[in-house]
Amino acid sequence: xxxxxxxxxxxxxxxxxxxxxxxxxxxxxxxxxxxxxxxxxxxxxxxxxxxxxxxxxxxxxxxxxxxxxxxxxxxxxxxxxxxxxxxxxxxxxxxxxxxxxxxxxxxxxxxxxxxxxxxxxxxxxxxxxxxxxxxxxxxxxxxxxxxxxxxxxxxxxxxxxxxxxxxxxxxxxxxxxxxxxxxxxxxxxxxxxxxxxxxxxxxxxxxxxxxxxxxxxxxxxxxxxxxxxxxxxxxxxxxxxxxxxxxxxxxxxxxxxxxxxxxxxxxxxxxxxxxxxxxxxxxxxxxxxxxxxxxxxxxxxxxxxxxxxxxxxxxxxxxxxxxxxxxxxxxxxxxxxxxxxxxxxxxxxxxxxxxxxxxxxxxxxxxxxxxxxxxxxxxxxxxxxxxxxxxxxxxxxxxxxxxxxxxxxxxxxxxxxxxxxxxxxxxxxxxxxxxxxxxxxxxxxxxxxxxxxxxxxxxx
Numbered sequence: 001x002x003x004x005x006x007x008x009x010x011x012x013x014x015x016x017x018x019x020x021x022x023x024x025x026x027x028x029x030x031x032x033x034x035x036x037x038x039x040x041x042x043x044x045x046x047x048x049x050x051x052x053x054x055x056x057x058x059x060x061x062x063x064x065x066x067x068x069x070x071x072x073x074x075x076x077x078x079x080x081x082x083x084x085x086x087x088x089x090x091x092x093x094x095x096x097x098x099x100x101x102x103x104x105x106x107x108x109x110x111x112x113x114x115x116x117x118x119x120x121x122x123x124x125x126x127x128x129x130x131x132x133x134x135x136x137x138x139x140x141x142x143x144x145x146x147x148x149x150x151x152x153x154x155x156x157x158x159x160x161x162x163x164x165x166x167x168x169x170x171x172x173x174x175x176x177x178x179x180x181x182x183x184x185x186x187x188x189x190x191x192x193x194x195x196x197x198x199x200x201x202x203x204x205x206x207x208x209x210x211x212x213x214x215x216x217x218x219x220x221x222x223x224x225x226x227x228x229x230x231x232x233x234x235x236x237x238x239x240x241x242x243x244x245x246x247x248x249x250x251x252x253x254x255x256x257x258x259x260x261x262x263x264x265x266x267x268x269x270x271x272x273x274x275x276x277x278x279x280x281x282x283x284x285x286x287x288x289x290x291x292x293x294x295x296x297x298x299x300x301x302x303x304x305x306x307x308x309x310x311x312x313x314x315x316x317x318x319x320x321x322x323x324x325x326x327x328x329x330x331x332x333x334x335x336x337x338x339x340x341x342x343x344x345x346x347x348x349x350x351x352x353x354x355x356x357x358x359x360x361x362x363x364x365x366x367x368x369x370x371x372x373x374x375x376x377x378x379x380x381x382x383x384x385x386x387x388x389x390x391x392x393x394x395x396x397x398x399x400x401x402x403x404x405x406x407x408x409x410x411x412x413x414x415x416x417x418x419x420x421x422x423x424x425x426x427x428x429x430x431x432x433x434x435x436x437x438x439x440x441x442x443x444x445x446x447x448x449x450x451x452x453x454x455x456x457x458x459x460x
Contacts, residue, residue, distance in 0.1 A: 003040040010036055010049060014056065021060035025119050026132045028053040028112065032416045033136035038163045038170075054108060061119055069434045073426045075366050076114055082359045083110040086304075089352055093303020102304040106414045113419035113426075120427030121434075123388070124194065129427075130185050130392075131195055133420060137182045138209045140175060145212030148219030169417065176225030177406030178417050179213035180232050184395035186210055192388040224409045231405045235398045282334070284342040284409070286312035291341060291350040301353030311337045344407030360413060364404055367425050371397035374432065389432065396425050 010031065017024035031037075031053050037044040086106060093099030120126050144161045161170050169175050190206035191198060217225025233250060240246040290310045294302065302309070313335045341347040348357040374393035382389060403418050412418060 003042045003044075006036040006040050007042065007044055010044065014053060017056060017060060021057075021064045022119060022125055022128070024053060024057035024060050025116065026128060028057050029129065029132050029420060030136050032109075032112075032420075033133065033169060034139050034162070035168065035170075038165055038168075050108070054112065057119075058115065061115075065119065066121065067118075069438065070118055071430065071433065073117065073429050073433075075363060075370070075422065075426050075429075076117060078359060078363045078366065079110060079114050079422070082356070082363065083107065083114070085356055085359060086110070086352060089301055089303045089356065094306050095303065095308055098308065099304035102414075105416070106304070109414055109416040109419045112416070113423040116420065116423030117427035117430050120424070120431055123431070126392070126424065126427060126431065127189070127193060127195060129420075129424060131189060131193070133417070133424075134182050134186050134189060134209065137169075137178060137417070138186075138212070140169060141179050141182075141212040141216055142209065144175070144219050145215040148215045169415075171410075172220030173222040173224040173406075173410040174412055174415065176217045176220050176222040177228050177403065177410060177412065178415070179216040180225060180228035180406070181399040181402045181417075181421070183210050183213050183232060184236070184398040186213075188388075188391050188395040192391060222410075224406050227409065228402045228406045232398060232402050235401060239394055283312070283336060283339055286336075287339050287341055288343060288346050291346040295349050295353060299353050301349070301351050301356055304351050306350050307341055307347075308338045310339060311335070312339065341411045343409060344411055344413035347411040347413045363422065364400060367400050367422060368397055368404075370429055371400070371425060374429065386435075389428075392428060396421060396428065400425070 010027070013023065013027040013030065017027060028050065031050045035050075037047075037049055086103070090099045090103045116129070120129065140161050147160070161175065163170055169178060186206045186209050189196070190203050193202065196202050214229065216222075217229065237246060287307070287310060290312050291307075294306070294310070298306075341350055344360075345357065348360045352360070371393045375390050375397065378386060378390045378393075399421055403412070403421065407413065407418075
């Protein structure tokens with residue numbers, strides 16, 4: 001039954017794009033996030049439905065969309081440089097077959113991020129993209145949240161979401177990071193949405209999605225998610241008007257939640273303090289050291305999946321209880337090969353070298369800066385009808401910073417969802433730029449000195 005429903009939904013989504021071409025863009029976003037071809041077992045698995053939606057979106061834009069006023073933003077040029085560079089390193093990769101397989105989906109993520117801003121010509125389209133991203137992640141996390149409440153999650157890698165596949169967005173650390181990224185976007189929709197206008201039902205649903213997102217780190221028992229929650233909480237404090245009330249609510253919620261958390265979750269979170277007692281954390285540190293040494297002899301990286309050649313050894317510290325007051329400390333030698341980077345930063349360094357890492361960092365630093373400029377520029381007395389700009393820039397910035405912190409502990413340098421955030425940021429910047437160029441909207445802040453000069457000229 002689920003197979004029939006998802007197949008019918010995807011084809012209905014694509015069919016609607018024949019009349020409204022922008023829906024092809026939304027359909028691609030939905031397919032790339034939810035991956036219905038993984039969930040079903042029938043027809044969708046046998047066709048490249050993601051590629052079909054992507055091709056339809058591009059062709060429909062070329063044939064039917066208004067292209068007046070289109071300009072590439074500086075970040076899109078950086079994206080293009082990163083795309084070209086990754087293509088070159090794929091041709092010289094240490095593992096050509098594996099690199100080509102990863103390149104098969106990476107190029108689509110980068111090209112879609114380049115293409116998306118060209119389609120975001122109105123506020124409605126920007127909002128629709130945010131809505132589809134939030135609801136698509138909601139499809140995954142709501143079911144996961146229900147299972148977490150029912151069973152506590154069960155342990156790292158054991159929470160079964162829509163599909164029993166611990167890859168992509170369905171991997172515990174990745175979905176925990178992305179889920180926390182979605183929270184500020186869901187709150188923005190609840191407050192400023194026009195597709196579903198703000199009301200108690202909208203706020204209730206938004207609260208439900210946010211709660212399900214917060215449950216993901218608990219259900220997956222991913223330590224990365226706990227760090228992301230702390231980062232988002234600190235960033236939201238910056239824009240909260242009643243800070244003491246906000247802090248008090250956080251403290252009270254924490255005091256209520258901690259006793260209710262599964263023992264396995266609190267035990268796993270405790271390993272953050274001492275990585276040497278946890279094999280997963282120890283492996284990460286060893287792999288990061290190996291990557292730094294690898295980059296010294298391969299400054300341009302080893303191409304996608306270069307980690308397959310690594311080999312690391314480290315000592316895991318174990319403690320054995322010997323009697324009531326005695327604890328015996330011993331070390332266990334661990335040897336591992338072909339372990340993933342467990343960090344977006346080291347993923348970029350190992351696969352794309354110093355140039356690729358620099359381009360990737362520049363891309364995201366520019367995003368944080370651009371959103372900060374928009375947030376501050378229109379924070380006070382925005383033009384009528386543009387009150388939503390500063391809160392959206394703030395939400396997108398919060399989502400990106402959460403991604404950058406979460407990415408320090410999980411390899412999501414090329415996660416498509418994160419490049420959709422980049423595309424949204426570029427689209428918002430380009431949209432505001434077009435508005436400023438084409439209409440007499442007072443987006444430019446007039447300096448007091450300039451006003452005085454104009455008044456003096458008029459009086460003379």
